[in-house]
Amino acid sequence: MSDIMHKDKGSILGPLKNLSFFTRKPVTEPLKPRDASANYRGFHVNDWQLCIGCSTCQKVCDNAAITMVRVPGLPADPVKGVRNERPAIDYGRCCWCGLCVDICPTSSISLTREYVHTCREDELDSYFILPDPNGIHGKYFPKGWAKSEDADLVELKRQPMAEMKPRKRSDNFDEIVDGYTDQQAIIEASRCVQCGMCHDSCPTHMHAPEYIRNIWEGDVEEAVRQIYRSNPFSHVCGRVCTHRCETACSIGRRGEPVAIRWLKRYAMDSVSDERIREIAAEDKVDYVTGKKVAIIGAGPAGLTAAYDLIKQGHTVIVFEALDKPGGMTRYGIPEYRLPYDRLDADVEVITSLGVEIRYNTRIGKDVSMNELEKDFDAVLVALGLQQGRSTRIPGTDNENVRSSVDLLRRIAQGEEFEVPSSVAVIGGGNVAMDIARSLARLQKQAYGKVGMTVAALEDFGHFLADAEEVKEAREEGIRILDSRGPKEVVIRKNGKLKGLTTLGVVSIFDEDGRFAPRYDETDEILHEAELVIESIGQMSDVSLFGDELTEQLEWNRGRLQADDEGHTSVAWLWSAGDMVNGPDVVHAVADGHRVAKSITKYLESGS
Amino acid sequence: MRPENYQAINQPASNEYELNFGPNHPGIEGNYAFRVKLNGDTVIEAKADAGYLHRGFEKLMEGRLWIQNIALVPRICVPDPVPMEVCYSLAVEDLCGLEVPLRAQWIRVMQLEMSRLAAHLFAFGGHAATTGMYTPMFWGVADRDLILDRFEELTGGRVYSIYNIPGGVRREVPEGFLERLSSLLDYLESRLPDYDNLFFTNQVFIKRARDVGTMTQEQALKWGVTGPNLRATGLAFDVRRDDPYLVYDKIEFDVPTEQGGDALARNLIRRAELKQSIHILRQVIERLPSINGPIRAPIPNPLAWNVPAGESYTRVESSKGELAYYVVSNGSEKPYRVHVRGPSAMHAVQVLEKLAIGSRLEDIAQIMFSLDACPPEVDR
Numbered sequence: 001m002s003d004i005m006h007k008d009k010g011s012i013l014g015p016l017k018n019l020s021f022f023t024r025k026p027v028t029e030p031l032k033p034r035d036a037s038a039n040y041r042g043f044h045v046n047d048w049q050l051c052i053g054c055s056t057c058q059k060v061c062d063n064a065a066i067t068m069v070r071v072p073g074l075p076a077d078p079v080k081g082v083r084n085e086r087p088a089i090d091y092g093r094c095c096w097c098g099l100c101v102d103i104c105p106t107s108s109i110s111l112t113r114e115y116v117h118t119c120r121e122d123e124l125d126s127y128f129i130l131p132d133p134n135g136i137h138g139k140y141f142p143k144g145w146a147k148s149e150d151a152d153l154v155e156l157k158r159q160p161m162a163e164m165k166p167r168k169r170s171d172n173f174d175e176i177v178d179g180y181t182d183q184q185a186i187i188e189a190s191r192c193v194q195c196g197m198c199h200d201s202c203p204t205h206m207h208a209p210e211y212i213r214n215i216w217e218g219d220v221e222e223a224v225r226q227i228y229r230s231n232p233f234s235h236v237c238g239r240v241c242t243h244r245c246e247t248a249c250s251i252g253r254r255g256e257p258v259a260i261r262w263l264k265r266y267a268m269d270s271v272s273d274e275r276i277r278e279i280a281a282e283d284k285v286d287y288v289t290g291k292k293v294a295i296i297g298a299g300p301a302g303l304t305a306a307y308d309l310i311k312q313g314h315t316v317i318v319f320e321a322l323d324k325p326g327g328m329t330r331y332g333i334p335e336y337r338l339p340y341d342r343l344d345a346d347v348e349v350i351t352s353l354g355v356e357i358r359y360n361t362r363i364g365k366d367v368s369m370n371e372l373e374k375d376f377d378a379v380l381v382a383l384g385l386q387q388g389r390s391t392r393i394p395g396t397d398n399e400n401v402r403s404s405v406d407l408l409r410r411i412a413q414g415e416e417f418e419v420p421s422s423v424a425v426i427g428g429g430n431v432a433m434d435i436a437r438s439l440a441r442l443q444k445q446a447y448g449k450v451g452m453t454v455a456a457l458e459d460f461g462h463f464l465a466d467a468e469e470v471k472e473a474r475e476e477g478i479r480i481l482d483s484r485g486p487k488e489v490v491i492r493k494n495g496k497l498k499g500l501t502t503l504g505v506v507s508i509f510d511e512d513g514r515f516a517p518r519y520d521e522t523d524e525i526l527h528e529a530e531l532v533i534e535s536i537g538q539m540s541d542v543s544l545f546g547d548e549l550t551e552q553l554e555w556n557r558g559r560l561q562a563d564d565e566g567h568t569s570v571a572w573l574w575s576a577g578d579m580v581n582g583p584d585v586v587h588a589v590a591d592g593h594r595v596a597k598s599i600t601k602y603l604e605s606g607s
Numbered sequence: 608m609r610p611e612n613y614q615a616i617n618q619p620a621s622n623e624y625e626l627n628f629g630p631n632h633p634g635i636e637g638n639y640a641f642r643v644k645l646n647g648d649t650v651i652e653a654k655a656d657a658g659y660l661h662r663g664f665e666k667l668m669e670g671r672l673w674i675q676n677i678a679l680v681p682r683i684c685v686p687d688p689v690p691m692e693v694c695y696s697l698a699v700e701d702l703c704g705l706e707v708p709l710r711a712q713w714i715r716v717m718q719l720e721m722s723r724l725a726a727h728l729f730a731f732g733g734h735a736a737t738t739g740m741y742t743p744m745f746w747g748v749a750d751r752d753l754i755l756d757r758f759e760e761l762t763g764g765r766v767y768s769i770y771n772i773p774g775g776v777r778r779e780v781p782e783g784f785l786e787r788l789s790s791l792l793d794y795l796e797s798r799l800p801d802y803d804n805l806f807f808t809n810q811v812f813i814k815r816a817r818d819v820g821t822m823t824q825e826q827a828l829k830w831g832v833t834g835p836n837l838r839a840t841g842l843a844f845d846v847r848r849d850d851p852y853l854v855y856d857k858i859e860f861d862v863p864t865e866q867g868g869d870a871l872a873r874n875l876i877r878r879a880e881l882k883q884s885i886h887i888l889r890q891v892i893e894r895l896p897s898i899n900g901p902i903r904a905p906i907p908n909p910l911a912w913n914v915p916a917g918e919s920y921t922r923v924e925s926s927k928g929e930l931a932y933y934v935v936s937n938g939s940e941k942p943y944r945v946h947v948r949g950p951s952a953m954h955a956v957q958v959l960e961k962l963a964i965g966s967r968l969e970d971i972a973q974i975m976f977s978l979d980a981c982p983p984e985v986d987r
Binding site for chain 2: 017018027028036037038039040041056059062063095096097098099102103111144145148149150153154155187189190191192193194213216538
């Protein structure tokens with residue numbers, strides 16, 4: 001079979017044929033130094049502007065060659081998802097496989113075509129090097145093995161969330177979002193690289209990497225256990241959280257961030273309410289301290305504090321002015337975003353631990369602050385922002401000009417009221433979207449069509465409401481206008497409204513960055529409306545304190561002043577929630593934990 | 608000790624003595640040793656002494672993520688690393704049910720044959736050196752280097768390419784690569800007559816290698832011999848043809864055989880396979896540009912990748928014989944067990960021990976090189 005002819009008794013002179021090499025180019029000529037190939041896997045280079053210190057390279061490294069090193073002077077901002085750590089590489093361990101390059105979520109790290117590094121024997125530690133944007137020797141070398149789109153090891157697309165079609169959802173308050181299926185949740189959870197940016201950025205530092213990992217492993221009960229380590233309002237946060245975690249997510253640098261909020265929702269929805277109550281009660285102490293804490297307001301901040309305090313054996317009584325718990329999460333968020341039964345499930349976990357909620361009990365009217373001071377060891381005021389602010393433009397004193405929070409509360413309470421066929425909303429935040437979309441649903445029920453205009457001060461590039469909200473609102477037939485400043489509510493002679501006039505916005509802030517909108521007087525539009533809603537911000541009703549206590553407390557521009565732990569200037573009084581830090585559910589939860597810690601310290605040590 | 612206290616040791620007259628051959632010996636590939644019992648120059652017993660290159664790869668793999676092992680496996684066999692990567696990837700793909708895109712399969716065949724060429728050049732060069740012919744060794748190594756240059760261009764790494772990954776390959780073929788590979792093949796083909804003149808038809812080599820380390824086909828089959836060593840005993844068995852993987856069933860090539868079963872026959876097989884690999888590569892160069900599509904199937908995030916529970920036995924034809932991976936997954940993110948069926952482990956231990964008996968001391972190195980035994984793969 002062999003194609004060569006080897007003679008059995010061949011000439012021993014055969015090799016002499018190669019004497020021709022005396023005149024030919026030698027095969028083994030000395031090599032000259034040359035540039036490495038374009039794909040070469042040489043030493044590392046790291047673009048520090050792009051690198052966020054997420055340490056994913058460290059996790060994938062086969063040889064544990066990468067150590068994250070803190071580099072002082074580099075920016076570190078947990079909210080933006082940036083750490084001042086950068087990978088340093090032990091070239092005694094590195095095998096130049098380039099997996100760090102292929103998995104880097106930001107594509108900051110690459111290998112160069114540089115391949116020479118020598119040192120004297122006393123400099124052996126110089127093999128541990130922090131590559132910066134100039135490589136490891138500060139000399140420029142072209143990039144070799146770098147991120148390539150078709151070989152990226154990071155999945156940039158998230159699992160799509162199924163939701164109701166606009167036509168189906170626009171006349172009812174059913175929840176829009178369907179939630180992930182088991183398979184979708186596992187795939188989505190598998191995108192996580194466990195960098196922990198979400199944990200750092202979350203106001204209450206939820207253990208998101210842990211519960212995402214548990215979901216990926218299919219252990220939803222453990223996921224719920226991890227969730228309850230830091231957030232007893234997870235049915236709520238799994239639906240309406242402002243998800244700072246996703247803003248900070250390292251996968252979001254080049255692609256769509258991991259759907260952390262939807263995963264939390266998935267975990268909570270996958271475990272029965274009864275089992276969740278059992279899990280939440282697992283670390284409750286089995287003794288009673290005898291200390292009593294009063295909490296004013298059954299919103300997320302107050303109830304989170306109640307949850308923490310009751311688990312430590314204190315007796316907790318929550319006073320709520322309205323007839324249902326949840327505070328602004330119930331009365332400020334429409335049911336199509338947060339079904340009431342899920343909110344109730346969260347609250348039941350807390351009440352099942354022994355927290356007593358006294359409904360329809362308004363402090364300052366039914367019970368005074370003095371009584372609370374007498375009967376309890378500590379008092380926490382956890383009020384939401386229940387009162388709407390007014391633009392105070394001409395005509396806003398008319399009875400057909402209403403505040404969004406007021407109307408949202410009435411819708412939540414199931415009050416019947418007639419919605420007119422044309423409505424204008426002033427404001428461009430999420431609350432403006434909430435009221436516009438809620439009323440649009442009522443319009444659709446009453447008239448079969450939507451007559452809703454939203455006029456926002458900001459342009460779409462700087463819109464306050466989430467892009468998702470704006471998109472969905474538009475799908476539901478709502479007209480959203482950007483860069484429109486309210487001028488006047490026009491009133492007919494019969495006292496009814498004609499509409500709202502707005503002006504084009506030239507600029508919102510002055511040179512010093514202060515709020516001072518300037519308008520183009522020639523660009524005036526009249527939006528016909530029988531009802532105008534102001535949705536430009538909220539404030540707390542602090543009349544419950546009474547004159548004497550208000551005098552004792554310190555205030556800062558109308559907001560109650562408290563230290564970092566929520567402790568006010570009065571020893572037995574703490575404050576938390578939207579009235580201090582808001583408006584946002586997850587901040588309220590974080591506040592609740594913080595205050596509970598401070599109260600516990602006070603109760604245990606008396607200071 | 609005082610001279611009067613000397614006592615002659617009463618020992619029967621014998622020409623037998625023991626010799627340590629290796630682990631650092633120019634006639635041994637890598638670090639490997641034999642304890643040889645000789646009578647004069649004739650070997651009467653040989654005991655393989657492995658373990659100098661034991662790094663515990665099979666155990667190490669159990670502690671690493673599925674993807675991290677791609678950087679570990681090529682190190683099992685230094686001269687022919689690509690089949691290790693491909694075989695491991697094939698096993699993981701089998702467990703996951705991953706379908707490798709056609710283009711990636713052709714690229715894998717290309718690498719496998721490039722690697723075979725490089726390994727055969729290394730092997731015959733090494734063999735030449737054991738018979739005192741150093742020029743073929745320099746030629747083999749120098750021409751292998753040109754293949755490594757192409758590996759550098761394709762994969763970014765010269766020796767350990769770490770280019771295959773479960774699901775496909777890691778980068779697209781660079782522009783102009785196939786042309787450069789084609790001219791390299793032309794060059795290598797033009798070198799074959801030179802090799803023949805200097806080595807394969809050289810009577811010095813033929814007379815040294817004939818009837819050295821001979822085994823019959825029956826013995827070869829009994830001892831688990833595969834690859835060129837088996838084909839040198841007259842059996843045309845090649846995994847590429849008889850249990851095709853990747854796209855080998857779409858490629859035309861011969862399976863050369865020889866009848867001698869000795870060191871000479873084994874080298875002639877490698878020489879013939881150089882030609883076959885060049886022939887296969889030419890077909891790849893012709894077909895690859897018309898095969899479009901992705902180079903890798905979508906794979907999960909490597910940090911969260913559970914391979915379904917099960918076991919897979921996957922084999923490929925490496926330059927040294929049948930290489931197989933037996934991979935067991937218990938459904939977790941790391942392998943439960945990876946066993947490598949290395950061809951050299953058969954050839955370098957029990958086969959070599961048997962073939963050495965009766966040969967002369969100076970032929971041990973020649974037999975080892977003719978078997979193309981690879982100590983790092985024996986030890987792992």
